[in-house]
Each structure stands twice: as C-alpha cells, then as structure tokens.
Amino acid sequence: MINGAVIFAQNNSSLDYVKLAVFAAKQIKQYLDIPVSLVTDSKGWLNKAYPDHPFDQIIDIDFGVSQYKKFYDGALSSKNVEWKNFTRDKIYALTPYDRTLVIDSDYIINSSVLKAAFDNNNDFQIYQHSMDLAEWRDMKEFTRINQYSIPFYWATAFVFQKNYITETFFDLVAYIKTEWTYFRTLYEIESSTFRNDFAFSIAIHIMNGKTNGAFAVELPGCMTFIKDKDLLVSMDGNKMKFLVEKKDYAGQYTLVKTTGIDVHVMNKTSLSRYIDGGTGV
Amino acid sequence: MDERIEKAFEVANYMATLSNQKRIILEEYNQKLVHYVNGASFKVTPELITFTKTMLDIGHTTDIAFVDVNNFPVLVPNVQEFFDSIVAIYFEATNEYAAKYASIKTKRKIADIVEL
Numbered sequence: 001m002i003n004g005a006v007i008f009a010q011n012n013s014s015l016d017y018v019k020l021a022v023f024a025a026k027q028i029k030q031y032l033d034i035p036v037s038l039v040t041d042s043k044g045w046l047n048k049a050y051p052d053h054p055f056d057q058i059i060d061i062d063f064g065v066s067q068y069k070k071f072y073d074g075a076l077s078s079k080n081v082e083w084k085n086f087t088r089d090k091i092y093a094l095t096p097y098d099r100t101l102v103i104d105s106d107y108i109i110n111s112s113v114l115k116a117a118f119d120n121n122n123d124f125q126i127y128q129h130s131m132d133l134a135e136w137r138d139m140k141e142f143t144r145i146n147q148y149s150i151p152f153y154w155a156t157a158f159v160f161q162k163n164y165i166t167e168t169f170f171d172l173v174a175y176i177k178t179e180w181t182y183f184r185t186l187y188e189i190e191s192s193t194f195r196n197d198f199a200f201s202i203a204i205h206i207m208n209g210k211t212n213g214a215f216a217v218e219l220p221g222c223m224t225f226i227k228d229k230d231l232l233v234s235m236d237g238n239k240m241k242f243l244v245e246k247k248d249y250a251g252q253y254t255l256v257k258t259t260g261i262d263v264h265v266m267n268k269t270s271l272s273r274y275i276d277g278g279t280g281v
Numbered sequence: 282m283d284e285r286i287e288k289a290f291e292v293a294n295y296m297a298t299l300s301n302q303k304r305i306i307l308e309e310y311n312q313k314l315v316h317y318v319n320g321a322s323f324k325v326t327p328e329l330i331t332f333t334k335t336m337l338d339i340g341h342t343t344d345i346a347f348v349d350v351n352n353f354p355v356l357v358p359n360v361q362e363f364f365d366s367i368v369a370i371y372f373e374a375t376n377e378y379a380a381k382y383a384s385i386k387t388k389r390k391i392a393d394i395v396e397l
Contacts, residue, residue: 111312113312113315116315116317116322119317119320120317120320120321120322121320122320122351122353131304131308133301133305134301135297135300135301135304214351214352217351218350218351220315220317220322221312221315222308222311222312224308241395244301246297254294254297254298254301255298255391255394255395256298256301256302256305256395257302257305257394257395257396258305258309259306259309260309260312261305261308261309261312
C-alpha cells in the first residue's frame, strides 16, 4: 500500500498558495517522511518560481469556478479575495496514493503525530475536535455547523484509503456541492459561501445514516489553529510563536508559543510573509 | 495613565499569557500521551496502566482484546510489551509536562514565558 500526502493550491491575485504548499510539503517530508503531491491550476508558476520544489507529482486541474470571501490579516486589516475551494471532492480520483493525507496549504506539520494515521485501518480519519490558540474565543462555530445541527468536521486535514466506501463519500461531497443551496437550507447554514468543512460534515452525517455512526474516526492529535485575525510571528524548528487577538481590544494581541504540535495557520497572508522574510508580523 | 493602573494592565497581560500558555502545554502533553498499536489508538492514562497491570497480574499476557479511543477492539499480542511501552510514554510525557509547567510558573515576564 502506497502512502502519501496531497496538498491543494490554487493561486489568486492576492496570495501565492503554491508558495505556502511548497513550505507545507517540506514540513511533511521532514516530520512524516512520505511523498507529497500537489494539486494545482498553477503548474507553470510552480515550475518557474520554485524549480527545486519537493513534490513527488504535480496534478494539473482546471482553473474552475471561484467565490469571494473576506479574509483578515490581523485584527485590523481585511479584504475580499477570490477563493477557489471547489476541487476537494475530486481527491479520490486525483490522488496517486492508496492511503492519502490531504491537507490545506496553511496546515503546518511540526510533529510526527499523523504518522500513526497511516498504521490505522479505518477508511476515513478527520479532525472533529480542535483547539483555538486564543483561549477566550467561542468555539461553537467549530463544534456544530449551527446551534441546532450536526457535528462540525475540519476538511483542512484528513486521511482516507481508497475503497468503494470512501469513493461513495466523495461522490456525496460532490453532490452536496452541486446542490449547495438545497443542503445549506436543509442544514440551516446561514452563509451562502460554500465551505468544504460544511460539505464534509453533511456527507459524514449522511454516511453515518444520519446518526452518530463510526464512518469518520478522529485523526491522531488535535486540530490546533489560529484564525486570520491572529498573526504568525516566527518559527524555529518545531516551535511556533503567534500573536492571538485579545478579547474586546481590536489590534491588541497575546503572545503564545507552541512546541511540537501541528498548527492550522488561517492567516495565510501572515504565513506568506513569514516564508518570505522570517517574520509574519 | 496612572502608574498603578498601567502596572495592573501589565500584570493582567502577564496572567492572560500565562493562562493561555498553560493550556497549550497541556495540549502538547495530551498529544504525547497517545500510543498506537496494531492500528489502534490509546490515550495513556493511569486507568489504562492500572488495567493493563491487572491483566498481567491475573495471568492474561498474550492476545488480549483492548478497546481503543475510537471504541474499536484490538488484540494486543504481548501485554507485557504493551505495558512497558505505555508506562514509558506516560512517564516521559508527564515529566516533560512537569518540567515545562515548573519552568513557565516561575517566569514573571511575558517575554520569559514564551522565551523571546
């Protein structure tokens, strides 16, 4: 059985996702020691800007459709930018591996904890539980997809093995994406923006027979994250330092440090600045 | 701003940083307590250690079924080996957690807590 990781990266006019993916891939190789492939619509840019990239295979996809989303860069700055997140359900057909770890380009691996996921025989492993590095923030948006609805799962990182069950799951995600207006109404999701997290959560709910089934097993570790209103300060080995926003004091931050845990750095602009110049502030 | 109020805010910032950092090192500890065997995941707890020791004491030493964190059963072929592994993991992780906790507890400046 061939194990590997796949990262999705589709550039927009504001952010070089390919650069983030190159960085994330190096972290995967260092800590998990598995081949990494890239799914991108910017293959030309990858080869031109990062000729010494660490990818095992480059999987070309069409530019596809996109939507716009407001992204913050720290608590005081934001802009609406193009967001291409409509290809995640195609991973079953795209992955060159039998068992695949799929991560977003802003998910930074600092530990070998996910290695254990490859020794696990479950079809589909994903994070349900998470930890916000800002202690005070309300976590309910990451607990259930709404107050009265089903559990929330993170499409940011997951491991699956190829078989007819997971193929069915990704077919379901594709169907939910196609009929997004219907499903978001059915599951009372306020935002019209399509999110893979929501589509995955709904598909898992359906795969579980709309009960608390065992289709999705928790990935090893925990989904630790900062939001886009926080900032990445620096990295040194497996240590990361962040400024997380303070409650009720926009623009003021608390400094935190992590050691040896994987972190989802939702402030991609800050991560990009760090990769460019060694500081994300 | 009044000097005393300024000082109070400094202390409040220090307390917020300390509290958050304690939470993060606890999570780092929890992640180190995970043990994997035969495709199953276990969180190493005093209860798991005690249960495993009991199994050994009553002579159940090979091919014993355990239930992992996802409620899946797994056969542990060598219970003594499993016991040795989880005890080692528990003490290594707990000692590291204790050292980190003791270290940040004595720090009186934010910069020292996060080792700037």
